[in-house]
Amino acid sequence: MRSFASDNYAGVHPDIMDAIVKANHDHMPSYGVDPISTEAQQLFRDHFGKDAKIFFIATGTAANTLILKHLTRSWNSVICSECAHITVDECGSCEAIAGIKLIHAQTINGKLSVEAIDPILSGRLDVHQSQPAVISITQNTELGTLYSINEIKEICAYAHSKGLYVHMDGARIANACAALNVSLKEMTVDCGVDALSFGGTKNGCMCAEAAVFINPELGVNFEFVRKQGMQLISKMRYVGAQFKALLSNDLWLRNAQHSNRMAALLAETAGKINGVTITQKVEANGVFAIIPEEVTIKLQEKFPFYVWDESTGEVRWMTSWSTTNEDINEFCFSLQDLMK
Numbered sequence: 001m002r003s004f005a006s007d008n009y010a011g012v013h014p015d016i017m018d019a020i021v022k023a024n025h026d027h028m029p030s031y032g033v034d035p036i037s038t039e040a041q042q043l044f045r046d047h048f049g050k051d052a053k054i055f056f057i058a059t060g061t062a063a064n065t066l067i068l069k070h071l072t073r074s075w076n077s078v079i080c081s082e083c084a085h086i087t088v089d090e091c092g093s094c095e096a097i098a099g100i101k102l103i104h105a106q107t108i109n110g111k112l113s114v115e116a117i118d119p120i121l122s123g124r125l126d127v128h129q130s131q132p133a134v135i136s137i138t139q140n141t142e143l144g145t146l147y148s149i150n151e152i153k154e155i156c157a158y159a160h161s162k163g164l165y166v167h168m169d170g171a172r173i174a175n176a177c178a179a180l181n182v183s184l185k186e187m188t189v190d191c192g193v194d195a196l197s198f199g200g201t202k203n204g205c206m207c208a209e210a211a212v213f214i215n216p217e218l219g220v221n222f223e224f225v226r227k228q229g230m231q232l233i234s235k236m237r238y239v240g241a242q243f244k245a246l247l248s249n250d251l252w253l254r255n256a257q258h259s260n261r262m263a264a265l266l267a268e269t270a271g272k273i274n275g276v277t278i279t280q281k282v283e284a285n286g287v288f289a290i291i292p293e294e295v296t297i298k299l300q301e302k303f304p305f306y307v308w309d310e311s312t313g314e315v316r317w318m319t320s321w322s323t324t325n326e327d328i329n330e331f332c333f334s335l336q337d338l339m340k
Contacts, residue, residue, distance in 0.1 A: 002327045004266075005304040006202075007172070007285065010320035013204030013255060016245045020206075023241035030234045032056060037240030043247040047184040048196070048212055053219030055211040056239045057231045060171050061090045063197040063209045066229045068134060069098035070222050071165050071195065076133035077101040078167075079117055083110050083142045085169055097229070101130045109280075110141035111151065114158045121162060135159045138169040139187070140176045144286030144316075149182060149191060156192030165218065166192065171199035174256035175284040189214055200246055204255045204321045208242040255321035259285040262319035262328060269332045270317075275339045279314055287317040295338045303331050 003009035012020075028034040037056065044054045057063045064086050068078055078094065080087055082104040086094050094100055105116040112135065123129045135155060140146045147155075156166045168188060170176075173196070177187050188196055194215045200208035211226070213219030226232050233239055246252045267282040270289060280288040290313050291299075299305075308316040317331075 001304070002323075002330070003304045004317040004319065004323075004331065005306055006318050007259065007320040008202055009304070010204070010322045012206045013245075013251070013321055015251055016204050016206070016242050019241040019245035020238050023237045028237050030236065031232055032236035032240070034237040034240065036237045036244060040240040040243040040247070043244060044198075044210065044212060047247070048214050049185075049189055049216075051216040053213040053216050053222065055213075055219070055222055055226050056233065056236055056243070057209045057211055057226065058207045058233060058239075059231075060085075060169075060197060060199055060201065060209050061093055062229060062231045063211050064090065064136075064167075064169055065093045065097050066222075066225050066231065067167055067195050067197060067211050067213075068094055068100060068136065069229070070225045071167065071218060072098065072100050072133045074099050075131055077103050077130040078134045078136050079103050079105055079112070079120055079132050079164075080136040081105060081107040081110055081112050081138070081141070083107070084136060084138055085142060085171065086136060088142070103130075103132065109145045110138075110143035111145055111147055112137055112155060113151070114154055117155070117158065124162075132164060134165045134167050136167045136169060138171070140172050140179070140284045140286075144280055144282065144284055144288060146176055146179055146283045149180065149186060152187070152191040152193065156194075160192060165194040165215075168193045168196045170196050172202055172256075172284060173199060174203045174252045175260055178253055178256035178260050179284050188212075194218055200242060202320075203246065203252060203259075205242045205246060208239045208246075210243065256285070259319050259321050259323065262323040262325075263287050263317075265325065266317060266319060266328050266331070269328060270335060273332065273336045273339055276335065285319045287319075288314055289317065290314050291335070291339070295335070298338050299335055302334055
């Protein structure tokens with residue numbers, strides 16, 4: 001089965017699987033004090049600064065939720081887009097686990113802006129209202145769009161001027177860096193991002209995410225939050241091994257570049273089929289399109305993918321590090337056959 005449903009459907013990259021196997025040797029200290037995890041953390045600091053605090057976590061939902069829990073108090077709220085993963089796809093974990101209120105700002109193409117955020121702060125310091133403490137942005141967004149470097153800098157500067165922190169949900173940050181041709185540092189540190197959920201699973205890893213506190217002061221005592229949040233992995237070396245492989249020899253970037261190229265090829269090829277409408281500019285590794293409902297149903301029998309908007313028939317096709325030209329040719333051949 002070849003899937004266009006999610007980059008989560010892809011397997012583990014061979015280099016990363018080899019690293020896991022190599023880590024499976026003899027005994028090592030548990031709970032992240034092993035030498036492999038230490039080396040992986042240093043690779044993170046090479047990208048995010050020598051003082052950055054790095055904590056390995058098993059899932060992206062846990063990374064987002066626990067970071068936001070740590071940055072807030074019970075009376076605080078987090079500003080995000082109405083389509084943000086933390087509010088749409090994480091089963092209320094921010095509310096249930098972090099105990100915080102999520103406030104939606106109006107967005108264009110899934111992206112927050114200072115103009116949309118500013119009115120939300122009008123009632124700040126009123127004791128009757130929750131107090132916004134964090135702005136959370138997703139790069140790249142759930143609609144496959146990208147914040148430019150200048151847009152991130154503008155949001156960060158505004159947030160800091162108001163005493164707010166900026167969290168970035170970077171489940172697909174590698175794809176964003178590849179698309180914009182910038183480094184991880186340029187995407188985050190140089191823009192003023194305070195904390196990052198770094199995604200590995202969608203880019204060739206297996207159960208490997210990281211909470212990265214670029215502002216090291218904000219990471220103080222997070223180890224206790226991670227433990228209480230049931231994310232302190234005992235055999236951490238296997239997570240560390242994955243990140244060590246991912247962040248070595250630019251594997252993280254090469255995987256993302258390939259994934260993005262495959263999405264561009266998919267959009268170009270499918271877009272030539274009569275009756276297929278590509279609805280969004282393809283900026284990373286997601287393709288959004290409208291096709292007839294009956295075609296969607298039949299095509300899903302062979303290639304899993306998600307319906308994004310049932311009211312319009314819009315679907316989402318995702319590519320990954322393991323997507324091939326042959327996959328796209330076969331998919332588009334079947335799509336064209338069904339469109340006749």
